[in-house]
Amino acid sequence: MTENRANTRNATWREQLRKSITNKQRTAISRVHMHELDANYRNHNNEEVNMGLTLEEALTEAKRCLDCPTPTCMSGCPVSIDIPSFVKNIERNEILEAASVLKQTSALPAVCGRVCPQEKQCEASCIYTQKLGKEAVAIGYLERFAADFERESGQASIPACAPTNDIKIAVVGSGPAGLSFAGDMAKRGYQVTVFEALHEIGGVLKYGIPEFRLPNDVIDVEIENIKKMGVEIITNCIVGKTITYEELKEEGFKGLFVASGAGLPRFMNISGENLIGVMSSNEYLTRINLMGASRDGDTPVLSGKNVAIIGGGNTAMDAVRTAKRLGANRAMIVYRRSEHEMPARIEEIKHAKEEGIEFLTLHNPIEYLGDERGHVTTMRLQKMELGEPDESGRRSPVEIPGAIETIDVDTVIVSIGVSPNPLVPSSIQGLSVTKWGTLVVNDDLQTTIPAIYAGGDIVRGGATVILAMGDGRKAAAAMDEYLHSGSC
């Protein structure tokens, strides 16, 4: 067993596994295909689209990994998960061990396995993509498989926590950054309380990302585990409003981790944007995912027959696919660049197309028009073409003079990005913010107030789940050191 536990590359079992078949045989295996619900079935309901791999498929896919001496895949993962180690544990059918390797680095593997932009991260750096010109090892699918297997086995281990050190720590926000920080601090023996403004726990994972991509059960299990580790979570409590930082200090909290996200929607400030039927993707998705609009909730939502989503990110894809599911005849993505520049995950774009979503790329809205009751009826689109690359390295869209199109719409969802939530920064004196409204932190994620750390979207602007999670873990390590260094 001790030998089993050693997951290093030169562990006997791994050496044997490497020799069990040749690399040539490994590379000859073709990449597994994810089972998906049929597009015409799934675009009417909220069931998870990706159905996961079978054990057999996972065992075969794991064989493809070459257990490279220098695993380049790891450098593509923002938190450097020990990818070959977990994949080889799958290959030898030690799935729970694979899950435990994942958990050494990631607090939310079942979530990241589903929503990471793998094709731009770990899988983009896999030797298959880099050198062999073949499809990468399906690292994301395998990660999801191992995490789901562990969860469904009922044998998920609650990480051992150090004896309590009686030091109270407060966390603002229960998104991936806040939850991973809380879990790590609890492991170190701290008494952690998470304050969440909404009535639900999970941040964007709950109110933003729809269940057809990330079922709530998956998140709830993680939340339960964190609670079992002794973390207290208080909902309906806004730090800076319901309770101030000063009051938290008076109550004996020695450190604060700000993980309040980037919840402020941006609009384009064009004519007609305040017409009825025009709304932010945050409003649309919150009404549906958090409030249960169009399902069992009392909250209403406007979702019509001709729905246009402005934007090309993950949020836009989630909104447009939701609109289709709520019965839109035409559900359209309107994006000012070309598909190549779209920031959304490739899988979401593929799924959207299969579900009958229309893509109006190289189009930009310039005006919305409404009827006498103020309901939006049409939008005017400026056609674009691609010019020179801009500072983001993507080719920038340039207007084609006079090329204007008019389209009928009854719902428009503006999904052009979010800004950091100013609530916490503005309520604590001495916290420095950048001109984008993000919190200023040093390499240790410490803010300009030594006892306050911050991470996730409030520091990065709209980023990713894995980066938020990684920040939570990094900040926990740094705050632990700070609190023990005696400098406070």
Add this chain to the structure above:
Amino acid sequence: MNKILKKAFFSSNVVYFEVEAPLIARSRKAGHFVLVKVGTHGERIPLTIAASDPVKGSISLVVQRVGVSSTKLCALNEGEYITDLVGPLGKATHIEQFGTVVCAGGGVGVAPLLPIVEAMKKAGNRVITILAARSKDLVILEEQMRANSDEVIVMTDDGTYGKKGIVTAGIEEVLLREHVDMCVTVGPAVMMKYVALLTKKYNVPTMASLNTIMVDGTGMCGACRVTVGGKTKFVCIDGPEFDAHQVDFYEMQMRLGSYKEIERVAMEHYLEKTGSN
């Protein structure tokens, strides 16, 4: 979960609640509001904090029954719990010693006006409160307003109580009679629009507390947006009070009607199901 400590009827459609909420009771100021949700699948609705008792750890809400969510809330009894309650939200009212302040409220706006009237009085202002309603039985909070105002003028559309006429007639009466330094108005969008037009004519600075549709109340969704001075503002974080002379009330009124049809149908279903009315 917040326990209802006390419930009373101000009129058949207006209910007073005292609710346990120690943290909010401690930190709230006049003009702040809370979001309340009844039941797991309930809607989040904004309600002004009418008063608070920091010692007892409670806040008071005055709720007018208009649709499904307010009706569900009004159906709760003493000892029962409000599923979710969060706050205090919004910016506090700008209170200072202005001199003479006219506070004009009508319909849904009378309850949110009460804490402002109280705070204005406390700050040493001469407060003239104008209460408008369609008819006598819809006049609410008169007693509480009288306790905190130097003068109360009641206006009813049908003349069944007080003076006959709409709220602007009451305000104009005061403006013609004496110098007014500040006007505060809370009520339906149309009402505030006419108040703003009137006070603009008399050059009296006016604050309007806007009651737009909200979802989260923390600046996350933009459902509550209004145009003020040509710029889009979020009522939940930039407001709820704004310079009434800058607010696009036409747009606000239009946006308040966003869900009118859906709400009407929902209310019919609800009444059928509960067998009330």
